[in-house]
Amino acid sequence: MADLIDVAHGLDVETLRKDFPLLAQEVNGHPITYLDSAASSQRPHQVLDAMREYDETTHANVHRGVYRIAEEATHRFEAARVAVGRFIGAPNPSREILFSKNATEGLNLVANTWGRTHLHPGDSILLTEMEHHANIVPWQMLAEERELSIRWIPIDDDGALILDDLERLVDGVKLVGITCMSNVLGTLNPVGDIARVAHAAGAVVVADGAQSVPHLPTDVSTLGCDFLAFSAHKMLGPTGIGVLWGRDELLTPLPPFLGGGEMILDVRKEGFTPNDLPWRFEAGTPPITEAIGLGAAVEYLQAIGMESIRAHEISLTTYAMNTLAERFGDDIRIFGPKDPIQRGGVLSFAYRDIHPHDVSQILDQYGVCVRAGHHCAKPLMRRLGVNATARASFALYNNESDVDALADALAETGAFFG
Amino acid sequence: MAGLEDLYREIILDHYRSPRNRGELPSPPAQRVEGFNPLCGDEIVVTLEVNDGSVSDIKIGGTGCSISQSSASLMSAAVKGKPVTEVRDLIRTFKGMMSIHESTLPGKDSQDEADTEAGEAQLLDVDSLGELAALQGVVKFPVRIKCATLSWNTLAQGLDEAESETGPAGA
Incomplete structure (x- = not known):
């Protein structure tokens, strides 16, 4: 796949797009312009083929049978775990990478295991105003049950966290929940800086990497957080599988999350002995085919290189912000940081x-797919003073023609509503 | 393919740009009900007064898309001054129109089941809806059906609450 990288001009997007079957289709007589990768990304045939090949040749339950294909299935499942771990720089991937259903379940796992073990009535949690509901509601549920209080790191008008008061906010807090990258504003948060202050105050840091891991180089050995959750389907992989990374020393003493098969070493009438990491947190038959698909997605991303992907998305975001500003001026308001370096390829806007x-209904007529809604971030919507936004989001397969199609369709939207 | 002109009929755009009966009635005495569309964050506030068994006044507040706002505006114009029994019939007919297609969709919300009797759909007298029939095209865009029915569900709740406080005859 080295030929996909044109060193002088960044990614060879035109060649790379051919890997994504869905991008070849038309919608309403227009070539599809898929700008909703922050909700779910498209899959290259390399991922689809790997899943099909596994299903057709190797499928059996994992960690069970002693026959050849069962051993092979187990081997490939565990190899995918290690591949994902290496992708994010996990020091000990075979123990620290837990497969979940999605990022949401990973965050719920932390709330239900670490949270239930360490949080007691009167304790405090610190979240940010820009969190996705997945990193708010599990904590609110626990807060209600355990009588915890929740504090909030506010944001400024450009969508950046206001950290001047962080030391006071974090004082006495047991846990800090923070998104690496806002799914609405695109803001890239200084997770490392926040983690340093949080750790000095004795707090554990849970990071939501659902938007950042698919688009930026990630190295948990230097990122600073203690837990990191993300979803396969936003990083060219399938739905139904997500990842929770946690520090070995934090995971090791924790009780199981769900009970059932796989997560036990022994069961007697009197009780059970939980399994070791990582299987203690993976009750029941896991999403095996999906793990194979995630492994293939990671391989695809690594072959292109996350640095190249990030550079391409910065360039495309810059082009999009300039194009929309030039063509629509004050008619368009783009939320979040003005500097493309400080944000990911997520553009929420009001037109x-x-x-x-x-807006999204008219765009659909021109084959342009954007998300409209509150993006599961209602506290942030209230802070921004809106009920909803339209959101265009980019991935490695988007190009300047996609941005032009968005701008053309927006112009039609303006004309339609007069 | 369903075209935009099916969804955004001129009368809909007119009610969106110039909504009728906009605002809130003082409550009390008016009944005040809020409706939410969790999908998009839209919210609507219906305030209504029921006197002598009729909806004597109604106002619409809140924010939303062109479909939810125009549907609310058309609704307010259609029910103002009408007997509650007629308004309930209208709600049933309107929701029937909105559920003809919805009832054929897999995974339809169970809360709407009461409105989607197979026979009822055939008996719908869309002509009786007058201007409201302009919203018929919405059913071709299933995601938007909840936008169109938001104000109607909210009105129905308001009527229920008004009756539970004063009895079926109104007062």
């Missing part, structure tokens, strides 16, 4: 006073 649902 005149046209409701985001109406």
Whole structure:
């Protein structure tokens, strides 16, 4: 796949796009312009083929049978775990990478295991105003049950966290929950800086990497957080599988999350003995085919290189922000940081006073797929003073033609509503 | 393919740009009900007064997309001054129109089941809806059906609450 990288000009997106079957289709007589990768990304045939090949040649339950294909299935499942671990720099991938259903389940796992072990009535949690509901509601549920209080790191008008008061906010806090990259604003948060202050105050840091891991180089050995959750389907992989990385020393003493098969060493009538890491947290038959697909997605991303992907997305975000500003001026308001270096390829916007649902409805007529809604971040929507936004988000397969198609369709939207 | 003109009929755009009966009635005495669309964050506030068994006044507040706002505006114009029994019939007919296609979708919300009797759909007298029939095209865009029915569900809740406080005859 080295030929996909044109060193002088960044990614060879035109060649790379051919790997994604869905991008070849038309919608409403227009070539599809897929700008919703922050919700779910498309899959290259390398991922689809790996899953099919596994299903057709190797499938059996893992960690069970002693026959050849069962051993091979187990081997490939565990190899995918290690591949994902290496992708994010996990020091001990065969123990620290837990497969979950998605990032949401990973965060719930932390709340239900680490949270239930360490958080007691009167304790405090610190979250940010820009969290996805997945990194808010599990803590609110626990807060209600355990009588915890929740504090919030506010954001400024450019969508950056206000950290001037961090030391006071974090004082006495047991856990800090922070997104690496906002799914609405694209803001890239200084996780390392926040983690240093949090750790000095004795708090554990849980990071939501659902938006960052698919688009930026990630190295948990230097990132600073103690737990990191993300989803396969936002990083060219399948739905139904996510990852929770946790520090070995934090995971080791924790009780199981769900009970059942796989997560036990022994069961007697009197009780059970839980399994070792990572299987203690993987009750029941795991998503095996999906793990194979995630492994293939990681391989695909690594072959292109996360640095190249990031550089491409910065360039495309810059082009998009400039194009939209030039063509629509004050009619468009893009939320979040002005500097593309400080954000990911996620552009939430308000276009005149046209409701985001109406915007995305008209865009759909031109084959342009964007998300309209509150993006599962209602506290942030309230902070921004809107009910909803329209959101265009990029991945490695998007190009400047996609941005132009968005701008052309927006112009049609403006004309339609007069 | 369903075209935009099916969804955004001129009368819908007119009610979106110039909503009728906009605002809130003082509550009390008016009944005040809020409706939410969790999908998009839209919210609607219906305030209504029921006197002598009729909806004597109604106002619409809140924010939403062109479909939810125009549907609410058209609804307010259609029910103002009408007897509660007629309004309930209208709600049933309107929701029937909105569920003809919805009822054929897999995974339809169970809360709407009461409105989607197979026979009822055939008996729908869409002509009786007048201007409201302009919203018929919404059913071709299933995601938007909840936008169109938001204000109607909210009104139905308001009528229920008004009756539970004063009895079926109104007062």
